[in-house]
Amino acid sequence: MKLVTVGTVAFDNIETPFGKADKVVGGAATYIALAASYFLKDQGIVSVVGDDFPKGTMDDLRKRGIDLAGLEVLPGKESFFWSGRYHYDMNARDTLETRLNVLLDLDPVLSETYRSAEYLMLGNLDPVIQAKVLDQAEAPALVAMDTMNFWMDSAMAKLREVIARVGILMINDSEARQLSGEHSLVKAASSILAMGPKYLVVKKGEHGALLFSKERVFFAPALPLDEVVDPTGAGDTFAGGFIGYLAHSGDHGFNNLKRAIIVGSAMASFCCEKFGVQRLLELNREEIDQRIRQFVELVDFDIELV
Amino acid sequence: MKLVTVGTVAFDNIETPFGKADKVVGGAATYIALAASYFLKDQGIVSVVGDDFPKGTMDDLRKRGIDLAGLEVLPGKESFFWSGRYHYDMNARDTLETRLNVLLDLDPVLSETYRSAEYLMLGNLDPVIQAKVLDQAEAPALVAMDTMNFWMDSAMAKLREVIARVGILMINDSEARQLSGEHSLVKAASSILAMGPKYLVVKKGEHGALLFSKERVFFAPALPLDEVVDPTGAGDTFAGGFIGYLAHSGDHGFNNLKRAIIVGSAMASFCCEKFGVQRLLELNREEIDQRIRQFVELVDFDIELV
Numbered sequence: 001m002k003l004v005t006v007g008t009v010a011f012d013n014i015e016t017p018f019g020k021a022d023k024v025v026g027g028a029a030t031y032i033a034l035a036a037s038y039f040l041k042d043q044g045i046v047s048v049v050g051d052d053f054p055k056g057t058m059d060d061l062r063k064r065g066i067d068l069a070g071l072e073v074l075p076g077k078e079s080f081f082w083s084g085r086y087h088y089d090m091n092a093r094d095t096l097e098t099r100l101n102v103l104l105d106l107d108p109v110l111s112e113t114y115r116s117a118e119y120l121m122l123g124n125l126d127p128v129i130q131a132k133v134l135d136q137a138e139a140p141a142l143v144a145m146d147t148m149n150f151w152m153d154s155a156m157a158k159l160r161e162v163i164a165r166v167g168i169l170m171i172n173d174s175e176a177r178q179l180s181g182e183h184s185l186v187k188a189a190s191s192i193l194a195m196g197p198k199y200l201v202v203k204k205g206e207h208g209a210l211l212f213s214k215e216r217v218f219f220a221p222a223l224p225l226d227e228v229v230d231p232t233g234a235g236d237t238f239a240g241g242f243i244g245y246l247a248h249s250g251d252h253g254f255n256n257l258k259r260a261i262i263v264g265s266a267m268a269s270f271c272c273e274k275f276g277v278q279r280l281l282e283l284n285r286e287e288i289d290q291r292i293r294q295f296v297e298l299v300d301f302d303i304e305l306v
Numbered sequence: 307m308k309l310v311t312v313g314t315v316a317f318d319n320i321e322t323p324f325g326k327a328d329k330v331v332g333g334a335a336t337y338i339a340l341a342a343s344y345f346l347k348d349q350g351i352v353s354v355v356g357d358d359f360p361k362g363t364m365d366d367l368r369k370r371g372i373d374l375a376g377l378e379v380l381p382g383k384e385s386f387f388w389s390g391r392y393h394y395d396m397n398a399r400d401t402l403e404t405r406l407n408v409l410l411d412l413d414p415v416l417s418e419t420y421r422s423a424e425y426l427m428l429g430n431l432d433p434v435i436q437a438k439v440l441d442q443a444e445a446p447a448l449v450a451m452d453t454m455n456f457w458m459d460s461a462m463a464k465l466r467e468v469i470a471r472v473g474i475l476m477i478n479d480s481e482a483r484q485l486s487g488e489h490s491l492v493k494a495a496s497s498i499l500a501m502g503p504k505y506l507v508v509k510k511g512e513h514g515a516l517l518f519s520k521e522r523v524f525f526a527p528a529l530p531l532d533e534v535v536d537p538t539g540a541g542d543t544f545a546g547g548f549i550g551y552l553a554h555s556g557d558h559g560f561n562n563l564k565r566a567i568i569v570g571s572a573m574a575s576f577c578c579e580k581f582g583v584q585r586l587l588e589l590n591r592e593e594i595d596q597r598i599r600q601f602v603e604l605v606d607f608d609i610e611l612v
Contacts, residue, residue, distance in 0.1 A: 207513035221525040
């Protein structure tokens with residue numbers, strides 16, 4: 001298998017200043033795998049849902065080439081549920097409710113096919129779970145991981161153990177500051193790269209993303225959108241486009257990581273256009289190529305030094 | 307004269323989470339003219355100070371080729387004074403004190419040399435004053451202006467009159483939202499360009515800047531810095547580098563505006579490295595070219611669509 005993603009598969013209630021959607025399908029692994037599905041077919045999800053999870057959505061995922069053998073369905077239990085409300089500026093949100101439900105039972109056991117995956121994406125989850133998946137991976141060419149401030153507050157030691165074992169850490173700017181204790185993102189990156197990862201991706205939402213290696217830095221903008229309907233899952237969609245493009249190309253050099261960041265940014269821009277994963281189910285190649293061309297255009301300039 | 311800038315010339319007290327500086331020279335016109343001085347020599351300032359303003363600083367400005375015939379010195383009066391404190395994230399600040407002092411007497415009368423200036427930069431000031439300068443300009447090739455939320459709250463009608471008469475409006479993202487009543491910056495830009503200006507520049511501080519025409523959009527990042535000592539004046543420095551580069555090149559096409567935005571961003575990055583205008587007094591060509599090359603590198607990528 002090319003790519004295995006571990007992460008939540010869930011229901012979300014979402015409120016924005018401009019709209020509301022109840023019990024839409026969400027979850028990090030869902031967004032990641034859907035975004036990656038536009039670049040590769042040979043991928044699977046490791047997660048758990050209750051028997052309330054819609055069969056129709058499982059069919060939609062399978063139609064996009066996503067293997068669900070690693071998605072456990074627990075009878076008589078409810079899927080993970082998250083409810084949140086966005087602030088007016090859409091860059092911040094409050095969690096209204098979290099029901100872990102089946103997530104309490106997640107104890108991933110990977111099949112042989114999954115254990116030999118070339119690429120591993122550790123979605124935001126308890127670092128104990130992320131470590132269990134990592135332990136079972138045989139010899140992945142590349143491991144990327146996401147995490148969040150919650151695990152920095154509650155499980156820093158374990159989190160640091162996992163971070164030390166991955167090639168690419170993908171977090172947002174405030175998480176990078178918290179993890180490193182540095183205000184400057186340049187200093188934060190230097191401190192985090194010393195913890196183990198070869199690359200750090202700092203996600204800044206509507207302000208774009210930064211890619212750091214020990215020697216280099218790259219900045220990708222977010223596309224200014226006419227309308228942001230729902231930013232939920234944009235960070236995971238970014239990660240999915242990123243890892244999907246990398247796994248497809250098999251090139252982990254800095255220049256190709258820059259391309260992957262642009263692809264991730266393009267996919268994330270689609271994600272915001274409708275509630276939940278809706279937009280990620282209906283894209284086509286031509287739309288994606290057109291969007292990537294907009295990114296090329298957006299930052300393109302030439303300058304001659306005087 | 308090539309460029310005339312109207313704006314404040316002032317003293318600032320600045321507190322950041324990491325340091326403090328008292329009674330440093332600041333003011334929009336000071337930052338603008340100093341940044342522009344690296345691209346052209348034939349420029350002047352229209353402003354007013356008290357006789358407390360240091361002669362040494364006036365000499366420093368003159369040494370950088372800035373004409374001060376339009377800088378009135380009012381005997382027995384004090385210069386405009388601003389005091390502010392930055393939040394931990396350096397993107398927000400609180401004004402602690404504003405003493406208008408001589409600014410209450412500012413009633414600009416431009417000499418013939420100033421009236422015939424090819425480029426006009428209206429720094430953030432009462433739109434009544436901005437209009438008075440504009441009224442006296444004979445036939446400027448290009449007028450750019452800055453403003454702030456304060457004038458939107460207190461003098462919107464007059465402000466809109468001035469905005470309708472300029473070619474380029476330069477404001478920050480929250481001001482663009484307030485001026486247009488639109489949350490989306492794309493919609494905000496479209497609404498603001500319908501008010502008169504041909505171009506809108508949206509400054510986003512550490513998150514870069516956007517340039518909008520009716521048909522096109524360009525994004526320039528801010529350079530991630532090791533250390534931000536003092537962001538005061540960074541927006542004005544950006545404007546100064548921008549208008550200085552434009553005035554020097556004489557080309558107002560979108561592609562050259564993109565270059566001017568990069569130059570402005572490079573100059574703004576220097577501004578943040580020390581308190582006040584200090585860094586802008588000591589730059590050299592090689593440092594600036596080197597910084598611009600960092601911007602080229604920062605956003606450069608190539609991608610082949612699959």
